[in-house]
Amino acid sequence: MENINFRIKKLFSEKKYLEIINLVKKNIIEDQISSEIFNLLGISQLLISKDKENLFKAIEFFKKGYLREKKTSYSQQALINLINATVLLFRSNFKSDNKMLLIDIFDEIDEFYNESKNDFKNKKSLRNAMIRRYLRSTDISKLIDLFKEVIEEDPSDVEGLCSYIYFNSYLDNWGQKSFYDNSILIDQKLKPFPKNELIPLESNNKKIKNLAFLSSDIKLDHSVTYFLKSIFYNDYKKNFKLYLYINNKEDQSSKEIKKYFDVSRNIYELDDIKIINLVRADKIDIAVDLMGISSNQKLILFKNRLAPIQITWCGYCNTTGVKNIDYLISDKNLIFSSEKKYYTEKIIYMPNIWNCHVGFNLERKKILSNYNDKNFITFASFNNFRKITPRVIKIWSEILKKIPNSKLLLKSSFPVDDSKLKKEFNKYGIDNSLIFQPKTENFKKHLKLYENVDIALDTFPYNGVTTSFEAIWMGVPVITMSGFNFNSRCGESINKNIGMKSLIAEDDKHYVDIAVNLGTNKNYLKNIRKKIFNVAPNSPLFNKEEFSKNFLKIIYNLK
Numbered sequence: 427m428e429n430i431n432f433r434i435k436k437l438f439s440e441k442k443y444l445e446i447i448n449l450v451k452k453n454i455i456e457d458q459i460s461s462e463i464f465n466l467l468g469i470s471q472l473l474i475s476k477d478k479e480n481l482f483k484a485i486e487f488f489k490k491g492y493l494r495e496k497k498t499s500y501s502q503q504a505l506i507n508l509i510n511a512t513v514l515l516f517r518s519n520f521k522s523d524n525k526m527l528l529i530d531i532f533d534e535i536d537e538f539y540n541e542s543k544n545d546f547k548n549k550k551s552l553r554n555a556m557i558r559r560y561l562r563s564t565d566i567s568k569l570i571d572l573f574k575e576v577i578e579e580d581p582s583d584v585e586g587l588c589s590y591i592y593f594n595s596y597l598d599n600w601g602q603k604s605f606y607d608n609s610i611l612i613d614q615k616l617k618p619f620p621k622n623e624l625i626p627l628e629s630n631n632k633k634i635k636n637l638a639f640l641s642s643d644i645k646l647d648h649s650v651t652y653f654l655k656s657i658f659y660n661d662y663k664k665n666f667k668l669y670l671y672i673n674n675k676e677d678q679s680s681k682e683i684k685k686y687f688d689v690s691r692n693i694y695e696l697d698d699i700k701i702i703n704l705v706r707a708d709k710i711d712i713a714v715d716l717m718g719i720s721s722n723q724k725l726i727l728f729k730n731r732l733a734p735i736q737i738t739w740c741g742y743c744n745t746t747g748v749k750n751i752d753y754l755i756s757d758k759n760l761i762f763s764s765e766k767k768y769y770t771e772k773i774i775y776m777p778n779i780w781n782c783h784v785g786f787n788l789e790r791k792k793i794l795s796n797y798n799d800k801n802f803i804t805f806a807s808f809n810n811f812r813k814i815t816p817r818v819i820k821i822w823s824e825i826l827k828k829i830p831n832s833k834l835l836l837k838s839s840f841p842v843d844d845s846k847l848k849k850e851f852n853k854y855g856i857d858n859s860l861i862f863q864p865k866t867e868n869f870k871k872h873l874k875l876y877e878n879v880d881i882a883l884d885t886f887p888y889n890g891v892t893t894s895f896e897a898i899w900m901g902v903p904v905i906t907m908s909g910f911n912f913n914s915r916c917g918e919s920i921n922k923n924i925g926m927k928s929l930i931a932e933d934d935k936h937y938v939d940i941a942v943n944l945g946t947n948k949n950y951l952k953n954i955r956k957k958i959f960n961v962a963p964n965s966p967l968f969n970k971e972e973f974s975k976n977f978l979k980i981i982y983n984l985k
Contacts, residue, residue: 638668
């Protein structure tokens, strides 16, 4: 056996991975193999190919590698590799019958982590792997705890701090002051670059201003693209030359949106100083950040100033904490005058709504509700499952119990381990009322799902935005909860801008009452749906011509 172990290590150093696997198939006696060899076998399996079959085989080897000698460095590396391979397979295999098997592996990983985390020498690598694991779960509290550990261990870790703040948006444990107090730490941790490495900051100084947008999400029909397009519905070229800086690998969506811009540049593989100098060389007058602390944030660029005027909009609905970001675009439904002190940016109030959606390129048709057609109610939420907290589950379950034969259709916007979510729902005995919709093949099929929905239920405190716009476009009413800051009041602003204040709940009981009243009164539901269908296209939610005019006028006159 010693000779085989030696030979495997030699073949691995020579990158002969297929030979290793073939050798193992013929000669391996697993009981005599060390964690080190199991780990090399798993890596070899992945390096041959990351298809489903090889990923499962790699996972099996990594698991055996961990269990063989739990406290060795090789065993610890095998556990990290086990986590990463399982996450990779889960992401690629979301619709398969193997989903439950992968969730079982996640459960085992959680056990392995809890029993060994104190013995790990490389705690940072293990923690990062577990963060990737919980990014595919609905357990927000675990993510918050992990990111708290990150920033306690390394106070300079800006990415960890941003994630810690961001995930607290999902829970009820922070008020806006807490967001503010934590966000201003971001500015303190972001370091200015040496001035001698940056070219001078200059404005264009012409009547036609250079207006730039920077995003890491110009891809895969990302929701930000639908809102960004809303500014292009007036003769903006009289006053602006438009620049787009794309911080991601491009796809068809990237190519399509680039058509709206005079200049587009991909900055994905550039370092931060090169990006700043590139943007400054373009003499941008106004730079708009479309990420905030979310996505692959680039706040360091705005800390060091890309333009004389800097704005954050659309991608993240809260303060960035960065003093050099001068403005935040909002509306008066979202940030009250008395709350401005908890946002580092000056607040720009749009006349109606902070965002406008361009709508969808498909025929709209009025749909009768299931209630009118089939005599039962279908509620739905197509928000990502992280937003469905225990408080939300309790309230939704109460609604389903009060309306006989009602259903709740749930569909996550990204692959997620929903086992914890299902366990929470099971506490209320409504298993037969739940329908978990798998990922749809394309966006048109996703939108068509709304034809089977009577009433959409908004999440809280992290409201849906894109999903609410989608539902309303399709004529489906959205019940939302009043909030305490920008992020948690998005549903309020959306409903107020289509004249649906009656669908905004003041508290948990009111939310249930609204849903039960709407779900048990056929005529009321019919009239609400008819009104929403008729008014939506010309409302501030979708009136891109009006939004574009207001947006560009306000932006142009900023000082």
